[in-house]
Amino acid sequence: MENTLPKIIRKTSPYLKRPKASVTRMMRDVTIALLPVTAFAIYKFGMSAVVIIVLSILSMAVTEYIYYQIVDKLDGDKFKFKNKNFTLYNFSVITSGLIYSLTLPDNTPAFVVVIGAAFGIFFGKLIFGGLGQNVFNPAALGRVFIVVSFGTMMTYDVDTVAGATALGVLNNDVFNIAVLENFKLMNLFTGIGIPGSIGEMSAILLILGGVYLAFRTSFEVRIPLVYVGTVALLAGAVAIYKDLGIWYPVFHVLSGGLLFGAIYMATDPITSPITKGGRIYFAFALGVLTFFIRLFGAYPEGVVFSILIMNMFVTSFDYYKWTNQQITKRQKLIFTIVVLVTIGITIVGVSYVG
Amino acid sequence: MSKKENFLKGFLKENPIFVFLLGMCPALAVTATFETSLGMGLLVVFVLTSSNIVVSAVKKWIPHDVRTPAYIVIIATFVTVVGMVTEAYALDLYLALGVFIPLIVVNCLILGRAEAFASKNTVVDSAIDGIGMGLGFTFALVVIGILREFLATGGIMYGVYLPFFVDAPITIFSLDMIINLFTNGFVISDYGLKVFSLPPGAFIALGIILAVFQFKKARKDRKAAIAKMERIAELKRVALEKKKQAALKLAKAGGK
Amino acid sequence: MEFLVPVLLIGGLVSLYIGSYMLNKRIPIPEECKVIVDEEKCTTCHISTCSNKK
Amino acid sequence: MSFAIFATAIISAMLINNVILMQFLGICPFLGVSKKSSAAIGMSAAVLFVMVIASAVTYTLYDLVLYQYGIPYISTIAFILVIASLVQFVEMFIKKTSKSLYKSLGIYLPLITTNCAILGVSEGNITNIWTKTIPYWEGLLIAVTTALGTGLGFGLIIFAFSSIREKLEASNVPDAWKGVPISLVVAGIMSLAFLGLAGII
Structure with missing residues (x-):
């Protein structure tokens, strides 16, 4: 029983379908696409952003390097400075580190950054067998780990508006329309004058990077589009039901880490489904979970949590009995019904909450 | 097997949790602190020992066909007794363990020992087996509990749940004591990994411990395999040499 | 005679369990399913009488 | 009594207080029967079925018999006996009636007597629901709904986990972590992710 590997794995797993060379290209593209965001973060937060970014990348890379050196040593190999398994060479670890660091608030203490990075790369990637084999997104895992462990220590810059992020304010009072007056949509769009995680603020730069990735085809456009679209749809339904005006869904889309998560984290080729249909359902579920956590949950932001939750169902989406590149009429019908039911549940939930 | 071996086997060689993976539910659920682990372990020692004794004493009269139902009834009786005693003498522990006290009934360890050992051995041997296995279980729980409590708070407390021997809760060990030799007013528990007191930490902590066990086992197997390979290679070499010499x-002879 | 209630109740439940256990044992497993029973074993608990372990 | 109570009970039992990830019940089948997806589905169907019936029966037994006669202290013995005989009856019934049903679900029934999820949910219903002074029928309905949610949550997680595990079998996990340790870490990460849902209800 131990030796009979299910055949289907070889057919469905993304890492076997994509040639290794394209991983390097893809990872390099993601890093390039993140450069403007990084530059903006450094421009806005100065040294603290630099420290966080450098520390994250360094601690991820060092953890991985030490791990592989130890593994080689235990295997009885001689010490070589250049380790063959080390993924610095194909940008993978830099991408993970950069994405992780950009989701952090600017006042995160250094030791928290290091612990989260080391935990994320070790438990998210190394023990699963390294690049291409991980089930969970290492950046999301590291981020969630420190949110749960050190949630109180990760504060946002206090000089800006009231010291809380837009979603933080919204978490206390879900349907507070006045919040929009404090957080001008223009500011949310450009990222100037609002608090937040260092890389998640400027919507326009994030979208720019996404467009670049889409043109380089290193990227699955459906996931971010469906993800953001779902959140906008549900927020729109709530806005109509509670009469909150047209800007409420736009506000939900622009604030918090939604764009960042949708464009750079959810699209990770290793931890997202491979079929067309699977990707759409995956992104839809992500949107629903994010919106529900934002609206009803205890945490103000749900992007990383929902990415981590959906990562565990990726292999189920790829389950051979229902994987299919074609989307049949029946699937379309079921999907439509599910969307309508979700909107219904949202409205019912909202009517009970407020 | 001598009595001493019988007693000691449960600690490492046949440890119920680390080796046999029995009773994982309590090993994850009640090990948030050192004390709850110890309390749960002691309850299991009691139930396991008494059920082992009774099972081995009445094994003659239990028909072979209905032994599982009979064992379950015996175990459930002792679990009820233990639950009531805990509620009377250590209410905090009773509340902290909650549903996991009645769940001792369905702990695979106890039924497994009753079937595998007590139904075939004498009363004395079964009692020793019960105590040994129970203490092995306790040992495993305490190891997990200490690891989790230490990672979550940086210290080990005693006296919150178990009111015996102490009047008020005391700190057995804490990193504060060491750190405060150098600085003042440092509270390590502010910097603890709170995840380890929550459900995810239970899974991860037990996973780490089991990985250590498996790592050691893998090393041992590897070494044995390498030694075997070397021995085979050596034998082959010797055989080859002999052949060569014979051919030579x-x-x-042919040349002559 | 209050103590009789729990005694009778437990006695009744025990006999119910043993009765159902014996009845269940007497009914054979359908022929085609025997192979599957052997294949789909549970690997964790080490109880020897578990009918999924033969 | 309204719709909201049942919706809350089912979502809370299924996702927020997930039986495996948050309450640690049913870890044995979670680790033992999750190597193949088909086994995971059969097991969770069997658990769901028995769990719903068992919580209805035990709740009724507790409310109408044990409490009325002042003997709630024997609940542990009574519950385990009821569950065990229930499992036997269900298995017998399935054996007699349907071969296909026995193939897909019956072979997991013998594992269920010692499955702590069933007894755990029955005991939990008493401490969580029965203690709220509500009428018998309402309590019974909430207990059954909770059991339904718990069973569905069990199935959801065990299925997702089994497909992850099929993938892990094919990837080169280091020797030290292969098998149970990596499974526990995956479960831990799942549980970490599910913490994000806290407070939705």
Whole structure:
């Protein structure tokens, strides 16, 4: 029983379908696409952003390097400075580190950054067998780990508006329309004058990077589009039901880490489904979970949590009995019904909450 | 098997949790602190020992066909007794363990020992087996509990749930004591990994411990495999040499 | 005679369990399913009488 | 009594207080029967079925018999006996009636007597629901709904986990972590992710 590997794995797993060379290209593209965001973060937060970014990348890379050196040593190999398994060479670890660091608030203490990075790369990637084999997104895992462990220590810059992020304010009072007056949509769009995680603020730069990735085809456009679209749809339904005006869904889309998560984290080729249909359902579920956590949950932001939750169902989406590149009429019908039911549940939930 | 071996086997060689993976539910659920782990372990020692004694004493009268139902009834009786005693003498522990006290009934360890050992051995041996296995279980729980409590708070407390021997809760060990030799007013528990007191930490902590066990076993197997390979290679070499020499001799003989 | 209630109740439940256990044992497993029973074993608990372990 | 109570009970039992990830019940089948997806589905169907019936029966037994006669202290013995005989009856019934049903679900029934999820949910219903002074029928309905949610949550997680595990079998996990340790870490990460849902209800 131990030796009979299910055949289907070889057919469905993304890492076997994509040639290794394209991983390097893809990872390099993601890093390039993140450069403007990084530059903006450094421009806005100065040294603290630099420290966080450098520390994250360094601690991820060092953890991985030490791990592989130890593994080689235990295997009885001689010490070589250049380790063959080390993924610095194909940008993978830099991408993970950069994405992780950009989701952090600017006042995160250094030791928290290091612990989260080391935990994320070790438990998210190394023990699963390294690049291409991980089930969970290492950046999301590291981020969630420190949110749960050190949630109180990760504060946002206090000089800006009231010291809380837009979603933080919204978490206390879900349907507070006045919040929009404090957080001008223009500011949310450009990222100037609002608090937040260092890389998640400027919507326009994030979208720019996404467009670049889409043109380089290193990227699955459906996931971010469906993800953001779902959140906008549900927020729109709530806005109509509670009469909150047209800007409420736009506000939900622009604030918090939604764009960042949708464009750079959810699209990770290793931890997202491979079929067309699977990707759409995956992104839809992500949107629903994010919106529900934002609206009803205890945490103000749900992007990383929902990415981590959906990562565990990726292999189920790829389950051979229902994987299919074609989307049949029946699937379309079921999907439509599910969307309508979700909107219904949202409205019912909202009517009970407020 | 001598009595001493019988007693000691449960600690490492046949440890119920680390080796046999029995009773994982309590090993994850009640090990948030050192004390709850110890309390749960002691309850299991009691139930396991008494059920082992009773099972081995009445094994003659239990028909072979209905032994599982009979064992379950015996175990459930002792679990009820233990639950009531805990509620009377250590209410905090009773509340902290909650549903996991009645769940001792369905702990695979106890039924497994009753079937595998007590139903075949004498009363004394079964009692020793019960105590040994129970203490092995306790040992495993305490190891997990200490690891989790230490990672979550940086210290080990005693006296919150178990009111015996102490009047008020005391700190058995804490990193504060060491750190405060150098600085003042440092509270390590502010910097603890709170995840380890929550459900995810239970899974991860037990996973780490089991990985250590498996790592050691894998090393041992590997070494044995390498030694075997070397021995085979050596034998092959010797055989080959012999063949060569024989061939050489033959050639020499042929040459002449 | 209050103590009779729990005694009778437990006695009744025990006999119910043993009765159902014996009845269940007497009914054979359908022929085609025997192979699957052997294949789909549970690997964790080490109880020897578990009918999924033969 | 309204719709909201049942919706809350089912979502809370299924996702927020997930039986495996948050309450640690049913870890044995979670680790033992999750190597193949088909086994995971059969097991969770069997658990769901028995769990719903068992919580209805035990709740009724507790409310109408044990409490009325002042003997709630024997609940542990009574519950385990009821569950065990229930499992036997269900298995017997399935054996007699349907071969296909026995193939897909019956072979997991013998594992269920010692499955702590069933007894755990029955005991939990008493401490969580029965203690709220509500009428018998309402309590019974909430207990059954909770059991339904718990069973569905069990199935959801065990299925997702089994497909992850099929993938892990094919990837080169280091020797030290292969098998149970990596499974526990995956479960831990799942549980970490599910913490994000806290407070939705």
